[in-house]
Each structure stands twice: as structure tokens, then as C-alpha cells.
Amino acid sequence: SMNDEEFRTKHDIMVDGIDQIKSPIKTFDEINVNYLRENLRKGNYHQPTPIQMQTIPLMLDRQQLIASAPTGSGKTLAFLLPIIIQLERPKSCGFRAIILAPTRELVKQIHRESLWISEGSGLRIHMIKNVNLASKKFNSKSKLKYDILITTPKRLEYLLSLKTIDTTINIDNLEWLIIDEYDRLFQSTFMKQLSTIFNICFERSSLVKLALFSATFNQYLYDWCKLNLNNIITIIIGQRNK
Ligand code: ADP
Ligand code: MG
Numbered sequence: 227s228m229n230d231e232e233f234r235t236k237h238d239i240m241v242d243g244i245d246q247i248k249s250p251i252k253t254f255d256e257i258n259v260n261y262l263r264e265n266l267r268k269g270n271y272h273q274p275t276p277i278q279m280q281t282i283p284l285m286l287d288r289q290q291l292i293a294s295a296p297t298g299s300g301k302t303l304a305f306l307l308p309i310i311i312q313l314e315r316p317k318s319c320g321f322r323a324i325i326l327a328p329t330r331e332l333v334k335q336i337h338r339e340s341l342w343i344s345e346g347s348g349l350r351i352h353m354i355k356n357v358n359l360a361s362k363k364f365n366s367k368s369k370l371k372y373d374i375l376i377t378t379p380k381r382l383e384y385l386l387s388l389k390t391i392d393t394t395i396n397i398d399n400l401e402w403l404i405i406d407e408y409d410r411l412f413q414s415t416f417m418k419q420l421s422t423i424f425n426i427c428f429e430r431s432s433l434v435k436l437a438l439f440s441a442t443f444n445q446y447l448y449d450w451c452k453l454n455l456n457n458i459i460t461i462i463i464g465q466r467n468k
Contacts, residue, residue, distance in 0.1 A: 230249045230250065233249075233250060233252070234250060234280070237250070237276040237279060237463075238276060238463055238464050239276050239279065239280050239461065239462075239463055240460075240461070240462040240463075241280060241459060241460065241461055241462075242459070242460045243291075243457065243458055243459035243460050244289075244457050244459060247284070247459060248283040248284050248286075248287050248289070249283060250276075250279035250280045250283065251274060251278075251279050251282055251283055252274075252279065253273065253274070254266050254271065254272070254273070254274055257282070257307065257311065259310075259311055261345070261346030261347065262307065262310065262311065262343070262346075262347075264346070265342060265343055265344075265345055265346065266343075269342065269343075271303070274300075275295075275299050275300035275303075275304070276295070276299070276463045277293060277295035277299050277300055277301055277304045277461065277463050278300050278303055278304045278307065280461050280463075281293060281304040281305065281308065281437075281461060282304065282307055282308050284459055284461075285305065285308035285309070285312070285402075285437060286308050286311060286312065288312075288435055289435075289457070289459050290435050290436050290437060290455050290456070290457065290458045290459070291437050291438070291458060291459045291460070291461055292408075292437075292438045292447070292448060292451045292458055292459075292460055292461070293437070293438065293439050293440075293460075293461040293462075293463075294439075294440050294441065294442060294443040294444075294461070294462050294463065295439075295441070295461075295462075295463035295464065296441055296463065296464055297441045299463060299464075301406070301439045301441075302335070302336055302339050302406075303339065303343065304439070305325070305402075305404050305406075305437060305439065306336075306339060306340055306343055306344075307343065309323045309374065309402055309404070310340075310343065310344050310347055310349060312401065312402075313347075313349055313373055313374070313401070314347075315347070315348060315349070316348045316349055316350055316371070316373055317373065317399075318370045318371050319370055319396075319398070319399045320370050320372070320395070320396030320397055320398055320399050320400070321372055321373065321374065321375045321395060321396065321397050321399075321400060322373055322374070322399055322400060322401045322402070323373070323374045323375070323400070323401060323402040323403075323404065324374075324375045324376075324377070324382065324397070324400065324402070324403050324404065324427075325340075325374070325375070325376045325377075325404040325406060326377065326378065326379050326382060326403070326404065326405050326406065326411070326420075326423070327376070327378065327406040327407055328378065328379075328406075328407050328410045328411050328416065329378065330378060332406065332407060333353055333354075333376050333377060333378060334353065336376050336406065337351065337353040337376050340374065340376065349373045349374060350371060350372050350373045350374070351373065351374040351375075351376065352372050352374065352375050352376070353375075353376045353377065354375070354376075354377040354378075354381045354382075354385070357381050357384050357385060360381070360385060360395075370396055375395070379411060379416055379419040379420055379423060380419060382419075382423055383419045383422050383423055386422070386423065386426045387422075397426075397427060397430050397431055398430055398431055399431060399433065400427055400430070400431040400433065400434045401431075401433050401434060401435065402434070402435055402436075402437065403423075403424075403427050403434055403435070403436050403437075404436075404437050404438075404439070405420070405436070405437070405438045405439065406439050406440075407439070407440055407441070408438040408439065408440045408444070408447060409440040409441070409442050409444050409447070410440075412444065412446070412447050412450075424436075436455060436458075438451070443462055448460065
């Protein structure tokens, strides 16, 4: 049978960053959560895509990563599946995962996908439509009863900037900060919002890990990650300059 190296070559998966990088999964059967396998089957998702093969085991191992894979290659499930597996059940200790995307339309798409794939988990996934409503909703007595937040950097920055305990969202137990389409986010205005968000997230939660996804490989960002994030793993699907 094929070793990891041969398997990665066959699927055009390149990895780099630490010595022992977890083996890619070969089928969804390796996900040992019944309702997730059932949801995938119902949705006619028979085989993981290359980005899913490599990202799922790494995120389950709590490895920070920066990944690039072509548009349409299944990046959304590549981060949703491991987050849902890891969060397991509703926990009422504040948001444990935050997913950021540059536009409201992308936020909606990720939210839609998260709803069908998480069905049966009981996890409470929220998308922010209106920051004023959100600041009330997430800050009322029920503010801890949320698990996953999907939003744009601008809205998150606003919610995190609210100063008093009563008005700020709870991220004390944040485990994952996912940045989708990072190549679009790492530009001028977004860059400022992101650095504020990073600082607050790393300050409030000692557990938080970062995972970044994009269609294109960005050398500048890759260098920035290498410099600022410990043991970050790079995943590149397909050729860099395609
Ligand atoms: P990307 O973010 O990489 O552009 P998406 O996550 O939006 O790609 O996925 C593109 C399409 O492929 C979506 O319609 C999604 O439902 C579908 N898809 C994702 N993973 C699989 C899979 N393992 N098998 C079949 N279809 C998949
Ligand atoms: Mg995408």
C-alpha cells in the first residue's frame, strides 16, 4: 500500500512546517462520528477532497495551519468537519470557534453549509446579521449558550470592542479562529481589523488556534505566519502558480 508521501503526491498535496505531519485521511469512514458520516452520505459526499484529506487530521490534532487550495475544492468542509468533531456537543461556555470571511455573502454560504453538516450535533451556530441585535443577544443571560460564530471581521471587531462585561461577547474558551479567503482579508482595511481581532482573541483565550484558507498562495502572508505563529503547517493543493 502507498505511504503518506506517495498518497500526497498522487493527490497533489504539499505539506511543510514540522517534522511529523499527520497522515491524510483516505475516506470519510475514518471519521468516527456516526451522524457526520450519515450527513455526508445523505448529501452525496462520498470521498474527501485533497484539502479535506489533509486538513481534517491536522485540525483534529490542533495544529495551526495556512492552506491554499483551488476555488471549488471543498475548503469549507475542510474546516467545518474537524471543528464540529472537536466541539462535539453544546457546552454553554461561550463561542469555541469563530469563522471569518470577507463578505456577508460568503458568511451566509458558510452558515448554510454548517447547518446541514452539523445536524444531529446540537451545536449552536450563529451568523451575525445585525451587530446591534447581536450585541444584545449574545450578551443577555443566555450569552454563553452559543458554540460557533460566523461573521465578517468588521462585525467581530465591533462586538469585541464593546467594553463592559455585559456587552462583550464571550470568547474565553475560544479554540479555533478560522480565516476564510485570507488573501482578500490581508489587504489594507481588513489587515487592521484582523490584527485587532488576533490580539484580543490571543489575549482572552490561551487555547486559541489559527487556521487560514485561501484559493491562492500568498508569499507575504506565508512569511508573516512563519514569523508570528509557532509550528504552523503549510498545506498547498495543486501547484503554487496554477
Ligand atoms: P471552496 O471553498 O474551496 O471554493 P467549497 O467549500 O465552497 O469550495 O465547495 C465547493 C463545492 O463542492 C460545494 O458545492 C460543496 O458542497 C462541494 N463539496 C465539498 N466537499 C465535497 C466532497 N468531499 N464531495 C463532493 N462535493 C463536495
Ligand atoms: Mg470557500
